[in-house]
């Protein structure tokens with residue numbers, strides 16, 4: 001589905017990612033963990049095309065998209081929920097959801113409307129359709145942000161710390177919704193997360209990043225969270 005080979009990226013003359021190798025297979029849930037500042041957000045932005053790749057190769061569905069722009073990668077099935085949700089606070093929930101629709105242009109047989117499943121997974125997207133997104137709670141905004149990403153009918157969803165600043169009861173709802181997304185839509189997920197219990201409950205496999213590169217990977221079910229906690233400690 002998604003394969004990174006030796007991917008590097010930099011901010012001006014400062015390298016931040018060094019030869020990252022990572023794979024997310026069809027329908028798989030993978031979590032990427034690591035301390036603040038190791039390059040997780042930069043990696044997600046590099047995958048989406050929002051940040052320039054300076055070396056290596058990026059494959060989507062078996063084809064190289066290394067030189068494709070963000071819009072082409074979205075059309076090829078990538079969707080991204082950024083850290084802090086990235087909603088437009090002065091637009092309504094419905095207007096935010098509709099922002100995902102342009103990525104569908106040119107895709108044959110796909111109606112340019114919000115799929116019913118988004119309302120089914122996140123009923124607040126219908127119940128609060130006319131409310132300004134900026135007036136919603138953090139947990140509600142996160143649900144709208146995931147709903148907006150699903151509007152593009154992605155095959156691979158990239159999520160940057162969806163539990164950040166969200167109360168535990170809502171984390172459970174988000175986990176349940178994402179599990180349904182995987183099962184019912186066969187969407188693969190790459191989840192950047194600091195909340196290990198959530199990441200381990202959700203993901204099949206994990207990667208650990210340190211200083212801009214992957215230093216460990218494995219199956220979550222074979223690896224107690226205690227053994228990777230040291231990578232997140234101060």
Ligand SMILES: Nc1ncnc2c1ncn2[C@@H]1O[C@H](COP(=O)(O)OP(=O)(O)OP(=O)(O)O)[C@@H](O)[C@H]1O
Nearest residue numbers: 011014016034035036037038039040041042043083
């Ligand atoms: N716009 C930018 N310009 C210059 N350097 C940046 C920029 N954004 C991030 N960096 C630097 O790149 C490195 C990686 O940052 P990044 O945000 O990708 O890490 P992260 O692992 O996602 O951390 P966090 O969990 O805090 O978001 C850090 O050293 C950071 O200071």
